[in-house]
Amino acid sequence: MDRHVKFNIISEGQKFGVSSTCKKYNVSRTLYYRWLKRYKTLGIKGLDDVVKNFIPVNKTKPEVASTILNLIKKHPNYGPREIKYLVEEIGHNISESAVYNVMKRNNLTTRGKRIKFSNKKTKEINRNYPNFDSLTSGECWMCWTTSYGVFENIGPIYEYTIFDYKSKIACSRLYTQLSMENFEDILTALAIPVAHGLNLDVKHLCFFEDSKIIFKHKGSFLSHTILHNNGHDIDIHILKEGDNLAKTEELRKDYTHNCLSFLMPLIHKGLSFSELKIYLQKYIRDYNINNQLSYNGDFYSPVEYHINSTNSKMILPLWAYIERRY
Numbered sequence: 643m644d645r646h647v648k649f650n651i652i653s654e655g656q657k658f659g660v661s662s663t664c665k666k667y668n669v670s671r672t673l674y675y676r677w678l679k680r681y682k683t684l685g686i687k688g689l690d691d692v693v694k695n696f697i698p699v700n701k702t703k704p705e706v707a708s709t710i711l712n713l714i715k716k717h718p719n720y721g722p723r724e725i726k727y728l729v730e731e732i733g734h735n736i737s738e739s740a741v742y743n744v745m746k747r748n749n750l751t752t753r754g755k756r757i758k759f760s761n762k763k764t765k766e767i768n769r770n771y772p773n774f775d776s777l778t779s780g781e782c783w784m785c786w787t788t789s790y791g792v793f794e795n796i797g798p799i800y801e802y803t804i805f806d807y808k809s810k811i812a813c814s815r816l817y818t819q820l821s822m823e824n825f826e827d828i829l830t831a832l833a834i835p836v837a838h839g840l841n842l843d844v845k846h847l848c849f850f851e852d853s854k855i856i857f858k859h860k861g862s863f864l865s866h867t868i869l870h871n872n873g874h875d876i877d878i879h880i881l882k883e884g885d886n887l888a889k890t891e892e893l894r895k896d897y898t899h900n901c902l903s904f905l906m907p908l909i910h911k912g913l914s915f916s917e918l919k920i921y922l923q924k925y926i927r928d929y930n931i932n933n934q935l936s937y938n939g940d941f942y943s944p945v946e947y948h949i950n951s952t953n954s955k956m957i958l959p960l961w962a963y964i965e966r967r968y
Contacts, residue, residue: 643794643910645689648677652689668912673794691791702744706734710744718756749823768877772846774889779809779948780842783833784881784890786850787820788898790905796915800824801901801922804833805893806842809948810935812897814926816919829869837874840948844869848879850894901925 655663655674664674680688702710706729713728714720720728722742729736742751750756772782783804790799797818802825804813813833817824837844847869869876881887904925908918934941942950 645686648689649686652678652681702740707744710741714750714756715760718760768879771879777808779951780806782807782846783844784848786853786894793909802828805897809944811930811944811948812926816922844874844876846879847876848881851880851882
């Protein structure tokens with residue numbers, strides 16, 4: 643919430659009563675007095691949002707966590723104690739509880755889940771980029787996440803986006819944590835139905851190098867099975883900063899800026915997370931179907947561009963109009 647909004651709430655509370663003001667703005671009395679104390683101590687600057695970037699000192703290092711996951715894949719029947727012994731044989735000193743925490747973060751705490759994880763097919767990361775100049779509409783998806791920050795009564799908010807490079811058709815959803823499971827959720831529940839509905843022939847999946855959701859181990863991508871089972875034989879790419887990929891960065895920056903500009907005022911109004919998800923769903927639907935964008939001097943909505951560039955005469959399926967909670 644903007645510091646000036648907080649200041650106005652504090653001022654109104656001092657003038658008309660704390661209880662009625664807190665009820666009016668859906669703010670707890672505890673939070674109100676916390677703001678008041680910070681204002682008295684630090685002035686208006688004390689009302690800025692405090693973002694805590696706390697990393698536990700005992701959190702397992704990424705390279706060790708990667709080793710643990712690889713061992714789980716090879717030995718899905720083993721529990722935390724057995725995996726701990728294997729990790730120690732490789733040369734890492736780690737506790738059984740630390741192994742369990744890695745399993746918990748990756749939703750692998752039961753034998754059944756570990757077996758399912760070990761049976762996932764992998765796809766090697768393609769070290770070359772697709773030829774962006776020769777791509778046609780629907781062939782190349784770019785994937786990224788955007789952190790909106792940490793908010794009262796919600797916690798962290800992340801936007802997951804799958805975006806077609808050529809048509810600019812977008813699929814976006816909000817989540818409260820970063821995980822490959824959430825990426826697979828938006829992939830199966832939203833992006834793949836959109837691809838089927840609009841006959842997108844997806845051949846490339848490009849993650850930005852700063853993405854925190856792609857699980858990599860020795861260059862492998864574990865969610866390839868989902869796309870393969872839905873008829874998409876794709877190449878996986880990592881877009882690295884500084885590799886003359888200005889167009890991809892520009893597309894991500896423009897789209898993300900517009901989503902942030904739309905959602906942040908709603909977040910500061912105190913809407914619930916469920917309400918925010920529905921508002922974003924409506925915004926993305928309007929963006930895809932109605933928002934006019936420039937394509938080499940001509941103006942179309944993303945869906946219109948795809949239909950025209952592929953000479954399709956399609957009727958939008960029902961998913962384009964209905965509101966579905968997730």
